[in-house]
Amino acid sequence: MQIYEGKTAFRGIAEGKIKVYRKDQQQIKREHAENTQEELLRFERAKGEALRQLTGLYEKALKEVGEANAAIFEVHQMMLEDPDYVESITNMIRTQKVNAAYAVASTGDNFSQMFSMMEDDYMRERAADIRDISERLVGILAGRTGSQMELTEPVILVADDLAPSETVQLDKDKVLAFVTVHGSSNSHTAILARTMNIPALFRVNIPLDDTVDGKEGIVDGYHGRIYLEPEPRVREELEARQAEERRKQELLWQLKGKENVTLDGRRIEIYANIGSFGDVAAVLQNDAGGIGLFRSEFLYLESEDYPSEEEQFQVYKKVAESMAGRKVIIRTLDIGADKQVGYFQMEPEENPALGYRAIRICLDRPEIFKTQLRAIYRASAYGTVSIMYPMIISVEEVDRIAEIVGEVQEELKQQQIPFGDVEQGIMIETPAAALISDLLAKKVDFFSIGTNDLVQYTLASDRQNPKLEQICDPHHPAILRLIRLIADNAHREGIWVGICGELGADLTLTETFLNMGIDELSVSPGLVLSVRKKVRETKLGEKYN
Template sequence: MERSTIVRVHDGLHARPATRFVKLAKSFEADIELVKAEKSVSAKSSVKLMLLGVKENEEVTVRATGADAIEAIEALIGYLENPLSGTGEEGAAPAEATPVDVAPRKEPVAAPAPVSIQGGIRGVAASEGFAIGPAFGFFPQEIKQENRMLGHDEIPAEAARLRQAFATVQERMDRSLAASNLAESDRGIIAALKDIASDEELTEAAAALVAGGIDAVSAAIGATSKIADDFAAMDDPYLNARADDVNAVGRQICLALLGQDDANLEAIPEGAILIAEDIGAWDLARAPLKRIAGVICGHGGATSHVAIIARAHGIPAVLGLGHAVHELETVNTVALDANSGLVFANPDEATARRFHDEIAKAEAVKQSLKAYKDITPKRADGTVIEIAANLGSLEEIEAAQEAGAMGVGLFRTELLFMRHIHLPSEDLQAETYATLAKAFAPYPVIVRTLDIGGDKPISGIDFPVEENPFLGWRGIRMCLDRPDVFKPQLRALLRAAVHGNIKVMLPMVSGVDEVRATRLLIDECAAELKAEGRDHAAFDLGIMVETPAAVLVAPMLASEVAFFSIGTNDLTQYIMAADRLNPTVAKLNDVTHPAVMAAIALTAKAAVEAGIMVGMCGEAAGRADLIPAFVDMGLTELSMSPSSIQRAKKCVLDLGAAPDQHFP
């Protein structure tokens, strides 16, 4: 049994998306292969899958044989057709979030040859910012192949020693994954490394070399070098960067064979610049990152895991210096301009002063925004403008709280459904929503009911094949047709409402009939819970305004619901008739287009006249250049990525008087 599709995973099946794909494949008993251009590999091997080089927008075929082959193909095809698969914890990343643990969307370029420029060394600008501080060299001793031939009677013991080394490395990585102080973004990277360390492609290749009479250390180096070379030869920068990961895993296996612990970064002083020829993502993820002011590395590029970790923690990084990094082994002080990729060894007084000035400016901006964390921004007339967070999982709560979120303006429940092989139970959903409500009480938490369609299917729901899933059976349309899926979610939300200020909004609404049908189901669920003697409470019901139909009948809808939340991402693509995932029409996906701004204004006008709250939960809500216009239209709630919250609060406070700009 097989099925073909076009891969929509952003940037294709590189490290973490491949790891998650393999994990999903392994949850099925069926034998599963992924086929690209007549070449097939096991879908249960991360290394083989990545070496297949599957890119975004390429056609592949999923082939499965076994008792659960149908379920396997449906789940894996759904994964491949979701643009954000593999970028969030155990599932797809939230739709409007900007993941901090993925490489920049611009196409990475190869590192230029290191050259001296005005006393500086040129590398790859991998994580922006400026840093200057004492140099901390990290140059562990190179492990060399012994190239020792084994006697026939030595092979069994050497093979057992190799197996134990692989097991030791996996156990060490498991301990790292279990650490409570590990950031979620780093956890995903270590999980990907562990997957490489346990992949049959690597373990069997090393075992075959030992069986042929090569010592275990040489076998481990040989096997990892071969796979690393295969990655390095690929024409995809994301997959090129996996060569460093494979070599890092190989080093750990060799150290385990030798009974040695690798040099670690525990001794790095506060404010130091880490300098290394190469550093494994595992080493960096476990390092005291708050002490590190900057990272300089001979290997790596903008898509390497070292760069991803640095960006996630706001650490300036210049990578890809090549052999020129050894010029820095003996320096005392180093400065790096990670915006342009320049490194300065023992900078002179003028250069040091320039760096300190740049650092001070950046820190001033950062600190000034922190002052807005606990501020309640108000319009000139005293109306409070709630600045809330868009979230997709409970793991994101802490970041939103640290940013000063005034509740949650959008909780995307689809991730809760996508991360499980089967539909999540009512109890699991109730617990999730209650945890969210408690975390932000007394602020409101707006939960969007299941927004799943053919473009991002889940296990347990069979979706029809549609020419354009964005215009198909999705959101409230699907939920009303599947009360067996919808009612457990509504019951869970009623139960969670006991614990905080839960509000519920419906996606993809086109008319009042959908709202009224949902109300009947809510009443039915409430009656059932009452009969069962379960605690529950009523919640405000609102809608996302994201279809042109909803805009045009907004006055009618406003009389039926408690609030509007404008979803600018989908609203823009529907108003402009331009698929937001299609790069050839990307320029049309502009929220500032007069037609889109007019639709937002019409929606706000209907809400204000009806006396209900109107907010926004699309990416545009965090844009400082648009916030004045949105506030002027009457929006009183803006929900966004946590990283934009403090700047948005400042923007509202800076308005002073009502802005001059008006839209029809």
């Protein structure tokens, strides 16, 4: 028996035969091109075919994993048509008189290396995307068609890394688990794996050869291990754990329809976080009481231009109608930092996490903000819709938002367009907002605490930097004190307060949050029933000290 350890991207246990996926080593030779025009034409044809393939992948992913996760293939299309990338390839063909495949491969290597050297974690992840689109182009130029990864039986898939396009082409019924040598928990492949509920490990130092291929294995996603030809004792232990997890899940399903009430009678709302209309099915399936965070920025990230009022309205309306009266809280546009949109034409920043993002963009570009607000207000006539505004740091910002909202309401009234009674809330995710939450509470209907950003801003530590995992501690006393302060200030003014960051699903803190007076927790749809179970087992005591 051999044991290989790594990091967990998605928990779970999978047992079966191991399949090592080795990408074709595309040996690209530099060849002199007598006819550069012909090579340029071949490149343009290959680019067109690649765009067609990516459109097909987007449509396939849309059906299987929803809009938010399918968006990577639209990103790939944009990268494929990026002027710098295209110009580098065509210029190399013209000036160096080389074959198109060599120009693509060289440009891909150069751009990938540039991205991998960037300090920002998100931008480093784009190196894999550049490699993916370049390999696709080279494959088309070489005459290869179809998927290179056809599976004939259920397997544990082991690879150096998996590009999103490779992952989405897989027959999901035949993949028991993913194990990769490289990658990260923030890569698109890891996100897709979590969405598909496929156990996944990354940074596993496992050989990609015949010593592994075809052998029996067990992936333990709870402890970040893969066992090669496991001993009977280990197999029995993990199979027992797997059976126990299935039993727990079956018990959780029995909680559907039950109330979120503590042993001593206190009710708490448990909502779900979503990124697209495609996620609503999971919200309903897991019996969430509403949507506590609709990340509207994905409408912008998935578009090649500013989404129109009508386009946004149709999406918000569908979500509101599908939730059938349950609350839908839409967060206004939150781009910037690691979520860049090319057509916004924003200048590069030294520290984008502390820069021009979220509400700062909206207040600086009110025409964009008003378009979104009009769409949300129109959709509010079809359900129970609330709005919350991200990255607030001052009372003045909230006052300015109220002025713009008033203008939008007046416009809709004059045009005789119906709209509902829309709750106004803000996200508390900066230390500034937390410390003046007593003043902010007088201005709004609710608070939603964004713990992901609150943690990194309070502890001055980038939550995506793996070197800072121990420092970026969401259980830090400073974080818990701020959450209690926010809750106390909210209740003094008679407004409710929720948590929509990942900390809301931390079951070790559920009792603490309830004792602080938190009224609502918004978590990933698949975690709703686990949080409900914890709430129903909790008896409240003295408030957290």
